[in-house]
Amino acid sequence: MIVKDxxxxxxxxxxxxxxxxxHCLDLAHEDRAWLIAHDTDELPNKVLSVFEELCQQRQTGIxxxxxxxxxxxxSLRLRVTQDVLIPRPETECLVEWAVELVGEHGLSRFLxxxxxxxxxxxxxKSACPExxxxxxxxxxxxxxxxxxxxxxxxxxxxxxxxxWLSGLVGRKWPLIVSNPPYVAANDPHLAAGDLRFEPxxxxxxxxxxxxxxxxxxxxxxxxxxxxxxxxxxHGYDQAADVAKLMALRxxxxxxxxxxxxxxxxxxGGCWTS
Numbered sequence: 001m002i003v004k005d006x007x008x009x010x011x012x013x014x015x016x017x018x019x020x021x022x023h024c025l026d027l028a029h030e031d032r033a034w035l036i037a038h039d040t041d042e043l044p045n046k047v048l049s050v051f052e053e054l055c056q057q058r059q060t061g062i063x064x065x066x067x068x069x070x071x072x073x074x075s076l077r078l079r080v081t082q083d084v085l086i087p088r089p090e091t092e093c094l095v096e097w098a099v100e101l102v103g104e105h106g107l108s109r110f111l112x113x114x115x116x117x118x119x120x121x122x123x124x125k126s127a128c129p130e131x132x133x134x135x136x137x138x139x140x141x142x143x144x145x146x147x148x149x150x151x152x153x154x155x156x157x158x159x160x161x162x163x164w165l166s167g168l169v170g171r172k173w174p175l176i177v178s179n180p181p182y183v184a185a186n187d188p189h190l191a192a193g194d195l196r197f198e199p200x201x202x203x204x205x206x207x208x209x210x211x212x213x214x215x216x217x218x219x220x221x222x223x224x225x226x227x228x229x230x231x232x233x234h235g236y237d238q239a240a241d242v243a244k245l246m247a248l249r250x251x252x253x254x255x256x257x258x259x260x261x262x263x264x265x266x267x268g269g270c271w272t273s
Contacts, residue, residue: 001048004039010055016064017055023068024051063194074123079148083141085202086194087119090259091179094233094266095123097257098177101229102128105174110134111223113164113178113216116202118146118157120177125155134173136162139201164212165219174225179233180212181205210241217245224271231268239264 003021010017018032024047027034043051054067065071065086070079073087074095080086101107102124108131112121115135125133135157137143143159150157162168183204189195195203205211213232220230230251234242243254251269259265 001043002039003035003041003043006043006048006051007035013055013058016058019064020054020058020067021051024054028068061193062197066197071117073119074126076119076122076126076149076153078117078119078122079145079152080117081145082197083139083199084117084145085179085198087117090261090263090265091120091233092123093257093259094177094179094231095120095127097231097266097268098124098175099127101175101231102131105227107174108132109173109175111136111168111173111176113176114138114180114202114212115146115159116142116179118149118159120179121146121157122149122153122155124177125157126153132158134158134160134171136160136164136168138163139199142199142202164215165223168223172223172225172228174228175231176216176220176224176228177231178216180216182209182213182234182238184209209235210238210245213238213242214245217242217249217251221249221271221273226272228271229268230271231266233266234264236263236265239267242267 007017018035022028022030057067063086065080066082070077071087074092078087110124110131110133112135115121115137118135121133121135125131140161143161146159181202181204183190185204185206232242239256246254246269250273252272253270255268256264257266
């Protein structure tokens with residue numbers, strides 16, 4: 001079968017099929033222009049077989065990132081599997097904010113809580129090479145993926161297994177950032193789209209979506225240097241709740257940031273006590 005016929009068979013999700021075919025041909029660095037220029041090329045049977053299998057999996061809803069084995073984030077290609085959350089563009093606003101604070105205050109150290117694939121930690125490290133970065137996660141499988149990304153991207157990051165801050169006793173940072181699970185357990189989105197295939201523990205706390213945020217807000221002051229900042233990603237409708245939790249705990253300078261789509265996405269506060 002030739003290239004154009006193989007793609008025509010999957011017209012319902014043509015763009016994804018194009019990326020999958022390039023992946024099968026070991027041409028992930030190319031774009032659809034290559035496919036157009038080679039549309040009458042005969043595909044090897046082995047390539048066609050793998051391509052058809054991947055397309056069938058995509059039709060069942062398995063995210064493209066898991067089928068390709070990677071996702072682009074902050075111009076970094078990160079390995080991802082179903083052991084980690086797929087990094088999303090809206091989280092880049094959290095990275096931008098962290099980078100700003102590092103530059104404005106001359107910070108030397110940074111902690112990423114619940115790192116997953118290591119996306120936030122490595123994005124900040126890539127933007128601030130002199131920064132000492134620590135990243136933690138409760139999942140040893142997630143940390144294994146993060147370790148692969150650390151090695152592949154050659155971005156030194158200290159990886160620690162810890163359930164939020166419980167495994168970081170006695171350590172402090174001037175900046176702590178986290179994208180914790182914040183989807184409520186009864187949110188119908190958990191049963192739709194890509195979320196069906198992502199690790200549930202990275203999506204929801206099994207309750208109202210604020211459980212992990214409450215824990216981090218409550219425990220982080222013991223791990224923040226005076227004047228240190230805590231930045232948290234949250235749902236578009238959780239900004240007021242997160243700000244209230246921070247205020248009740250004693251944080252100051254509580255600020256809201258929006259993502260590229262203009263939605264409330266991250267709240268931060270300064271610990272001055």
